[in-house]
Amino acid sequence: MAAATSAGKTAENMMSHMPRETRSEADAGLGGLHRFGSASESLFRRLYLRLSRQRAARPASPQARQQQRQSSQLDRLRAIFASLEEGIIMQDTSGKVTMMNRTGEAMLGGKRNFWGSALGTLFEQYRHVQTTSAELVPLGEAAELPLNNRIVRAQLSAIGDEDNRRIGTVIILRDVTHDALALRLKDGFVAHIARELSNPVTVIKLAGELLSAQPEDAAVNQRLLDKLLRNVDMLDQLALELLDIAQLKAGSLDVARQSLRVEAVIWSVVNGMEAALASRGIDLLVMTRGISAAQVLGDDKRLQWALGHLVRNGADYAREDGYVAVAARGQLRGGKRYVLVTVSDNGIGIKPVDMPHIFERFYRGDASAAVQAPRGLGQGLYVARAIAEAHGGFLTAESREGVGSMFTLGIPQISASA
Template identity: 30%
Template sequence: MSRLSYKIFGALLLTVLLSVGLTSFAANQLTASQFRQYIIRGNTEFITSVESALGTYYAQYQGWDNVNGVLIQLLGSNGGRLVLSDASGLIVADTQNKWIGYQTDEYSLSNGTLISISGTDAGYLYWIGSQGSGSGSGYGKGMQSGQNNSGNAAAGIISESQQQLLDEMNRSIWLSGGLAGLAALGLGLLLASQIIRPLKALSRSARRIAGGELSQRVKVDSRDELGELAESFNHMAQSLETNEQSRQRLLADIAHELRTPLTVIEGTVDGILDGVFEADAQHLTTIKEESATLTRLIKDLRDISLAESGKLKLEMTQLDIADIIRRQAKQASILAKDKSIALLSDIPANLSTVTGDATRLNQITANLLSNALRHTPAGGQISLSLKNMLYRDKPGIMVSVTDNGEGIPPADLPHIFDRFYRVNTSRARSEGGSGLGLAIVKEMAEAHGGYVWAESLLGKGSTFNYWLPASHT
């Protein structure tokens, strides 16, 4: 067993021993007390009836002649021994016929029950337990006939058979308690094993995941806390596996993105060194452009990494987002004109101000416009709009960039802001897309406390939105 098994077993054993032991002890004491109370009530009634019968006998016969037979009949099946003396202490009756004719002092009999008839002392009654001997004490303190003798010592006499019955009852209680304890212990061990088993499964799966088996999962057999723990473990494992797959794809994408410009640079330089290409402006420009691509890629990766880790430094100031949008629209209009694309702007007055980093907000808008220009065909249209909008009950400004390009398939839409994700890989690379622009938009917007989302109809175009909270005035 594991150490946790020992702890559970020890706690369970201690609990069972304490509960069963205390319960059995309490039951034993209660049974003994109730049994003794029952015996006392019976003995009290017996003493009262014997006393009354002897009083009647004495009143009828004016003495104790031939009373011994009556005394034996009165004892009946009751345990112990009855001894009767007259008022002077002379024993006149003995159910064992041993002490008749002797004085009570000779056998140390004392505190007998006084039998009084019309104020005259007629004698004393002694009830001696079955364990008593000739020197045993008598019982009862001078009680008048018919007097309540519940406190009389004679009432506490327990016969040998009664004591045996009480002992048997006590043994039965302890035996029942022991059997109940064993049953509880067995059931507890069964329940403990059901707790330990899923924990062991979790431990084995955790070691396998630590060893690189990220596909490892545990079976969920219940809906209790252990089941919730197993589900949480499976979610964690799924997240680790997904992140590992994303990491591997990211490394592959980064390697590919770096390899493409490096291959062009290396090939051009080799051609110049081998005399295949001349070291003219055309080939040097190619090297410069690919170097710029590498620089941009490394810068974008650095920005994303800083944003994701929360270490991106933002120069937050209160600003008018409309000025940024107008500036970016003016710069994009040159490229749009070259591609015969109409760029329309809808910037209303009285817009709320936002608090943000002007450089990063310019970067967000520029990336969205660049993305729209790449995916809008010649003769198409791009719309740039702003408006005040409540988002999740918070006031802010929504910026929308809409194009009427090829649109995004529904299966690709949830991943459009992932790093290096491209709907059309070959086309994006041929047009200069690195697959990081939209990922940067998402990270930068969220770093400002905002949100981004995309809407698209395949074949009709797409709309990219980002929302920023309004400044507190």
């Protein structure tokens, strides 16, 4: 009802600017405004009746003046509907569309598309209803329907007269595309978390059982122990990512503020990942220029996590015998000095359709072409950008499909004496 309340206020605000003598009729119709979304029973019923009377009126002089007054009032009511966020479609008992506001037309793509859309099917389900128990009665539950490349929540209601006879129909439409997609993405994200957690947990459990079954005086199985520790690290990374996502949702991502040498942060990440990438035939190149003394104020653990994710992401999508290059330099931007760390690869690149969404929460692009199935929750870029921004910096991306990608992490530089 939040959207309905907002739309109702829009209509009321619009009416407040009308001359007092011309808005009394519309005021009366807005008395029960929020009961059925953005329009009340009386407003719909009286608008519908006026539409019918306007078509039936004769051009006799007194009637013409009355028709002119009704037309003026009708125009004001139409103006109110035009300002609403919801789509409004009114029909007679045969289904003919008698009024559609601008929002409804935009959602439908034009009046002519009504019967070819899911709304036509929805009307047909209740065509047989002839009587009503009130002036405006919902017909069934609100339904989510595909409409003109949108997802729309539609509520069909019958309009009744004083004798409870159905004299028309009104359909209230609300665009819920974003909400519906977000819910689906969120559900997919939760399922992905379960899969990502199950893999290292299974390995840890098996390794633990094997180590437990060994005699106490047996030599340590270093290979098994390394596998166990690697999977513990995976769980640690997942836990940190989940924690950051939760803090971002609450708007409370806290980062430590300590003086850090950027070169030391870079080499900590590189030294921790070089062997793993080499085992996959991927070269990890490092190029720094004039930043040996460059310092930033920030959170060492989170900056390493963000940079490490960019390197790991490049490796996952790198070509066989490809490379991931980490380069750093200083740059002056808008009178402020930044340390820029770029991570580039010669991998498969990012599809143009995915590019505008790669930093969005819950968005996970097509990973089918990755050389190695990406690990993690698929929220790394979302979290990495948030970490950069929490440091007063930024994270940007450039990519060409089939050529490779480059991510640039910028963090404000501080003086060595700070």
